[in-house]
Amino acid sequence: MARIIVFFLAFSFVVTATPINKAVSTVSNETFFADAQHCYPGLGCFTSHGPGGQFPMTPHEIGTTFYAYTAASSSVAHILDASKPATFSMVNAHKRLAILIHGFTSSHEDSHLQSIKTNMLHHSNGEVGTVIVVDWRHGASALALPPYLRAASNTQVVGHQVAHLVEELRKHHGVNPHNVYIVGHSLGAQSAGFAGRYALSTFHWKLGRITALDAAAPSFENHPGTFLTKNDAVFVDAIHTSASKDHNPLNGVFGFVHAFAHLDFYPNDGHNQPKCHNPLEIACHHEAALLYYDASLSAHNSCKFYGFSCHDWATFHAHHCTKHDAEMGYFADKIHASGVRFLATTEKYPFCH
Numbered sequence: 001m002a003r004i005i006v007f008f009l010a011f012s013f014v015v016t017a018t019p020i021n022k023a024v025s026t027v028s029n030e031t032f033f034a035d036a037q038h039c040y041p042g043l044g045c046f047t048s049h050g051p052g053g054q055f056p057m058t059p060h061e062i063g064t065t066f067y068a069y070t071a072a073s074s075s076v077a078h079i080l081d082a083s084k085p086a087t088f089s090m091v092n093a094h095k096r097l098a099i100l101i102h103g104f105t106s107s108h109e110d111s112h113l114q115s116i117k118t119n120m121l122h123h124s125n126g127e128v129g130t131v132i133v134v135d136w137r138h139g140a141s142a143l144a145l146p147p148y149l150r151a152a153s154n155t156q157v158v159g160h161q162v163a164h165l166v167e168e169l170r171k172h173h174g175v176n177p178h179n180v181y182i183v184g185h186s187l188g189a190q191s192a193g194f195a196g197r198y199a200l201s202t203f204h205w206k207l208g209r210i211t212a213l214d215a216a217a218p219s220f221e222n223h224p225g226t227f228l229t230k231n232d233a234v235f236v237d238a239i240h241t242s243a244s245k246d247h248n249p250l251n252g253v254f255g256f257v258h259a260f261a262h263l264d265f266y267p268n269d270g271h272n273q274p275k276c277h278n279p280l281e282i283a284c285h286h287e288a289a290l291l292y293y294d295a296s297l298s299a300h301n302s303c304k305f306y307g308f309s310c311h312d313w314a315t316f317h318a319h320h321c322t323k324h325d326a327e328m329g330y331f332a333d334k335i336h337a338s339g340v341r342f343l344a345t346t347e348k349y350p351f352c353h
Contacts, residue, residue, distance in 0.1 A: 057153075062154055067079060067133045070130055073090075095126075096208075113133055140154070158191040163203065177205040180208050189213060210235075211239070217247065240257070252285050264340050305351075306352075307327065310341075
């Protein structure tokens with residue numbers, strides 16, 4: 001219930017708040033240009049014109065931490081430090097490196113992300129060698145003011161930090177960026193977009209894949225240059241689960257409505273998830289993307305989320321589209337498909353028909 005209240009209060013603030021005035025302060029290793037940009041070594045510069053309409057918090061304030069896991073130690077975290085290559089030793093440079101990024105008011109301890117991490121290491125057919133779970137809880141907190149707008153702005157810094165870490169892993173540990181796969185939920189998906197853009201513009205390489213789990217819409221949708229697109233990785237796929245055209249966060253509509261990836265999945269028309277019955281649990285539809293993605297790994301041998309190419313949901317719901325040509329979730333990159341796909345899910349795990 002506490003998390004529900006946090007989502008309600010914080011997202012309601014998006015409707016009424018105006019961005020705070022820009023301020024200049026002094027932080028070590030930081031260069032300031034009043035009313036222009038804030039710059040940080042290795043991370044580039046930031047202005048007040050991004051998502052949230054204000055300067056992001058400093059990297060020190062956000063406190064981003066990278067927790068790495070392997071199949072042999074899936075319950076024991078190893079902290080990676082981009083400035084200390086000696087901490088990279090446990091990263092398997094010969095297999096896929098997965099990076100998970102949480103969303104608003106969450107942390108790396110989120111039970112959904114921890115489950116996805118474990119299932120990636122044990123149910124990806126041996127593809128994933130290391131999983132890094134990103135923790136930016138202080139930057140994603142509703143305690144910062146204004147809460148959601150501040151967190152939305154911070155996605156820029158987090159994205160650049162992720163790209164910087166991958167660059168250091170590339171230079172010092174032999175990691176191939178094309179083997180790097182980022183999965184982001186909500187604001188985490190938008191952080192992934194910033195990671196992809198910063199990597200391409202600054203380091204001149206492209207991430208292999210980004211999966212957006214109900215990418216956050218407020219402060220991003222209809223603001224070109226701020227949100228994840230298919231240009232930010234070799235392959236970008238998206239799962240839309242709280243994407244309704246009324247754009248009302250108070251009704252639990254937090255997710256991106258429009259298609260923006262190479263492959264966009266709209267289970268249950270992208271906003272009416274069968275498991276979400278309680279109107280007070282306004283984050284239920286938004287979090288359903290995490291559950292579907294997790295099930296695409298843990299139940300893959302018996303259950304697959306097949307997507308159907310259809311003109312719209314009504315046509316699909318009327319059973320006029322009978323041929324599936326895509327699979328939602330972890331294995332979406334195994335079938336060469338693009339465009340919008342519809343599918344229906346069930347109320348209970350493993351959620352697929």
